[in-house]
Amino acid sequence: MNLFLNYLKKLFKFNKSKSFPGIIAAKVIGVEKHPDADRLRIIKLDGGGKEIFPIVCGAFNFDVGAMVALALPGACIAQNIHSTTHEPFLLEKAKIRGIESQGMICAAFELGLSQEPGKGIMLLKDNLSPGTEFTSDMIKAL
Secondary structure: OHHHHHHHHHHHHHHOOOOOOOEEEEEEEEEEEOOOOOOOEEEEEEOOOOEEEEEEEOOOOOOOOOEEEEEOOOOEEOOOOOOOOOOOEEOOOEEEOOEEEOOEEOOOHHHOOOOOOOOOOOEEOOOOOOOOEOOHHHEOOO
């Protein structure tokens, strides 16, 4: 396991802000309250002609119409915001409070583009086409 984590760390140091395989620009097309959690929402996204639903998310700094970075299952996440060591990991579908999330809406910290966790979801420029592979120049502002 440590060899794998070291590989991911090297990959992200080399890859920093170049390309992000498995991470796309997506448009928020629906937001619902999670039925079993006050601090979670269920998000519906347009991933470029393909509806991606549900995504379970705990951030509240975006709404319908926002463009966000969506990591799909299999994407490498540079920094785990939910861990004290912030180790990288490969994203998998995850059941969160009874709902299987089909991906993860990303913060800049999670992609290694910021060293400050807790800044909320990274918002992208409004003129992007959903489904386009994410690059760091798509960010509105950090």
